Amino acid sequence: MLSIPTFPEANREILRELTDYSDRDLVSLHQLHPEQGKFFTALFCRYGAIVHSVVQHAVESQAQADYLFAIAWRQIFEELARVKLSADSYATNWQNWLIDITGNTIDRIEVPPADRIRYDLEAASPPLRCYLERALDRMPPLSRLIVVMNQSLKWDEHKICAYLQGEGQQIPAASIPHYLAEGYQQLTAAVPEDICDIYLYHRELNIASES
Template structure:
């Protein structure tokens, strides 16, 4: 039985639809040559996401764990594909075969946390956006990244974040934390590729 992916926000975007006629090799090459653009990785995901989702879903115990392993698999693919050369793989593999091999490796080797410890939501954060979001986080200044993670991941209040930073030797108020968060969100958005912002963050036009 095929387990269906949730609706993909990227699949109907004009930038992605314009790439549907590209071959796998062309998409991989464009992905490698243009790291400042995310549309090529998104197009590959749209092409093979369902195949990998079905494989992973049938090998895990719960939908929550399936989604977690699915996004971790695509995160691994994102990094490995930067240097992928299918011409030198032994034996020679198609992109689909390479992706299936990666999924099988992740199923066999990855440590999947218990359901109650997983906070990831596939519907809220598609795997492609997840990959570029983490890349953007890694590019941010340390203090901005810290307050953002404390606020979003741990759901800490401004007051609690200020108290934590004060204990770490920084003189900062809750209102200062609020301003830091504004700067952090802006820095995070600025660090995302322009096409990724367009695909995942742009608000749809309102028609009368």
């Protein structure tokens, strides 16, 4: 039997302060303040167990369930910015919408075998992944590429340098650490401050791969 994970970020004071906010308030505040991540993260903590229980029925292993769970929340994140739900019976409409998005994700995603999945739910909770991916999208292409090669592929400066030279970028290996430091600064600066407070206050920035 698969297990439903716990979400330790729910115990952070910044999120406990939102406990009494309604779903409608959290959705509205998320849409009004996209520069803040706490409202989306509060919704995730509130409904993470429900979404995970839904995706479990579509897979066979814990690794596959966690992978699909992360994909579902990325889709929720992308669509939540523009969703408009009826004010009547908002709680029901919101939960139905959430389950519909999760079901649509299950239907369209081909989940890889468990032994090919590298995603670690404990290392990168879905809200952190969502904001990291958005931050990566906003980085200059070269900085983003170098950071991803170092963090996700675990390439050292010599292998990164060789790849870049093969792509026509004449950057010496000795300069790669400078590009990496600059890239990580750009990435951290692009992540909402409250997300850094919730997830990154006690560890180094980590970009986890999904598979």
